[in-house]
Amino acid sequence: MKVIRRSWCEIDLSKIIANYNCYKKQLLKDIEIIPVVKADAYGHGAVKVASCLQKENVKNFAVSNISEAIELRESHINGQILILGYTPIDQAEKLVKYNLTQTLLSEKYAQDLLDSKLKIRCQFAIDTGMNRIGIDVEDLGKCEYIIRKIANSTLILDGIFTHLCVADMPSENQFTKQQINMFKEIVNCIDDLKLPYIHCLNSAGGLWYKDEVSHFARLGIILYGLKPDYNNQLPKEINPVLEWKSVISMIKNVFPGESVGYGRTYVAKKEMRVATIPTGYADGYNRLLSNKGYVLIHGKKAPILGRICMDQFMVDVSSIPEAREYEEVVLIGKSGKKEFTADDMANMIGTIGYEIICGISKRVPRIYI
Numbered sequence: 044m045k046v047i048r049r050s051w052c053e054i055d056l057s058k059i060i061a062n063y064n065c066y067k068k069q070l071l072k073d074i075e076i077i078p079v080v081k082a083d084a085y086g087h088g089a090v091k092v093a094s095c096l097q098k099e100n101v102k103n104f105a106v107s108n109i110s111e112a113i114e115l116r117e118s119h120i121n122g123q124i125l126i127l128g129y130t131p132i133d134q135a136e137k138l139v140k141y142n143l144t145q146t147l148l149s150e151k152y153a154q155d156l157l158d159s160k161l162k163i164r165c166q167f168a169i170d171t172g173m174n175r176i177g178i179d180v181e182d183l184g185k186c187e188y189i190i191r192k193i194a195n196s197t198l199i200l201d202g203i204f205t206h207l208c209v210a211d212m213p214s215e216n217q218f219t220k221q222q223i224n225m226f227k228e229i230v231n232c233i234d235d236l237k238l239p240y241i242h243c244l245n246s247a248g249g250l251w252y253k254d255e256v257s258h259f260a261r262l263g264i265i266l267y268g269l270k271p272d273y274n275n276q277l278p279k280e281i282n283p284v285l286e287w288k289s290v291i292s293m294i295k296n297v298f299p300g301e302s303v304g305y306g307r308t309y310v311a312k313k314e315m316r317v318a319t320i321p322t323g324y325a326d327g328y329n330r331l332l333s334n335k336g337y338v339l340i341h342g343k344k345a346p347i348l349g350r351i352c353m354d355q356f357m358v359d360v361s362s363i364p365e366a367r368e369y370e371e372v373v374l375i376g377k378s379g380k381k382e383f384t385a386d387d388m389a390n391m392i393g394t395i396g397y398e399i400i401c402g403i404s405k406r407v408p409r410i411y412i
């Protein structure tokens with residue numbers, strides 16, 4: 044397919060492998076990685092990412108929902124596919140048909156799946172303090188009772204896991220340790236069940252918490268080369284996998300007193316050279332970047348002027364006289380000596396890199412290089 048050079052992402056799958064290998068080295072020796080490829084692998088293409096990891100002998104993957112799981116199965120991903128979130132009970136037959144592993148969200152949810160009388164592979168979520176999903180670990184006896192009940196039922200219980208909610212914040216170190224300790228307690232209680240999947244680490248947890256309880260790390264954001272939190276420091280060999288590019292569709296001069304874009308929120312004080320970029324919020328280019336963000340052209344910053352439109356926005360190229368129509372513009376990525384990451388963009392508008400990369404819309408083709 045010939046790529047239409049309007050707005051596109053370039054994805055370097057060799058960096059997925061490099062990030063995976065680098066992260067693996069940081070873990071305790073026997074911890075295996077479960078790549079998290081939910082939300083179309085954080086916008087990178089789940090089938091492409093999972094396929095390249097499968098070639099590296101990765102045998103477990105995690106997704107958010109059953110549609111994502113079926114997409115992987117139908118694309119010949121053979122190992123365990125763990126659905127981390129809610130699957131409507133009426134889809135239970137599909138869990139069996141595609142040999143998927145369903146997270147048990149609560150005691151009620153487990154019972155409802157049990158009532159289907161299907162032999163569904165599953166893992167119990169344990170709530171150690173996030174209050175999102177899972178059975179409450181505080182009442183250890185009850186927690187153990189529920190796990191044993193399911194382990195001895197027609198459901199196939201493969202494991203239990205919990206989720207750390209502040210592992211990326213050094214100041215919350217005590218809370219994370221407490222979460223891991225509570226998880227360890229329940230793991231000890233059910234040790235005799237010999238469940239093969241025991242895990243509590245996300246990207247941040249695997250880097251900064253060394254404890255033998257977790258046999259797996261569920262690796263999401265760092266696989267894609269971004270930081271769980273903007274203040275985190277990642278190993279140097281971890282690099283962003285995705286670059287987002289567009290072009291200059293036209294250049295014009297704007298004179299003092301003239302305004303740029305909807306709402307006339309930018310007014311020129313001097314004569315300026317203004318370039319239009321054919322990417323907008325319908326492509327996932329966040330409108331909060333209006334009058335705030337910048338793009339890179341010829342290794343230089345071109346600040347955004349006025350509001351981001353649905354399909355276009357304008358930047359100041361007054362100080363980039365060499366800029367020409369149809370030339371490439373870097374929205375996220377490297378240009379010359381400069382780099383602007385999804386984390387940088389997110390930090391500018393008060394969100395996280397995760398949201399930026401997941402938000403790049405379907406309309407933006409992904410090119411694999």
Ligand SMILES: *Cc1c(COP(=O)(O)O)cnc(C)c1O
Pocket residue numbers: 079081127206244245246247261262263264265271
């Ligand atoms: C999304 C998710 C992960 C991955 O988190 P990262 O911070 O991207 O590593 C791990 N576990 C669960 C349960 C998740 O929902």
